Amino acid sequence: MPEAGSVTRLLPLLTDSNRHFWEGGGENKLNFLHCAACSHYVHPPLPNCPQCMQRDLEVRAVSGQASLLSWTVNHQPWIPGFDPPYVIALVAIKEQPTLRLMTNIVDCKIEKLVDGLQLEVVFENAGEGVFLPLFKPVDGPA
Numbered sequence: 001m002p003e004a005g006s007v008t009r010l011l012p013l014l015t016d017s018n019r020h021f022w023e024g025g026g027e028n029k030l031n032f033l034h035c036a037a038c039s040h041y042v043h044p045p046l047p048n049c050p051q052c053m054q055r056d057l058e059v060r061a062v063s064g065q066a067s068l069l070s071w072t073v074n075h076q077p078w079i080p081g082f083d084p085p086y087v088i089a090l091v092a093i094k095e096q097p098t099l100r101l102m103t104n105i106v107d108c109k110i111e112k113l114v115d116g117l118q119l120e121v122v123f124e125n126a127g128e129g130v131f132l133p134l135f136k137p138v139d140g141p142a
């Protein structure tokens with residue numbers, strides 16, 4: 001795992017509507033907006049719940065558990081200091097399978113990746129207050 005600031009990723013612009021998501025890792029929390037009316041998690045952040053259109057959204061942390069939906073292995077050295085190969089993945093958050101994140105899988109051999117692999121979040125301190133939610137296998141390094 002690279003040290004904070006050692007990799008030049010393009011970091012998100014923090015706003016009042018997304019700060020809970022990007023800064024949550026500083027408290028080891030994977031935060032999403034949650035609709036108080038219908039219990040739907042909303043991501044990316046929106047002013048209304050897309051399920052029921054209510055505006056009563058609150059920040060709520062999920063367990064950090066997810067399953068692997070799809071992935072690809074990048075072999076191209078796009079970013080200096082971020083050496084390939086690395087895994088770009090789509091994961092489904094346990095609390096709501098339609099709640100999905102594009103992320104990286106870490107601490108896992110590429111040949112161990114399978115559909116439905118059980119994952120848990122780990123946070124990479126990317127600097128500037130941003131903590132990137134990455135995922136690793138629940139059962140430890142595979």
Ligand SMILES: [Zn+2]
Nearest residue numbers: 035038049052
């Ligand atoms: Zn709702």
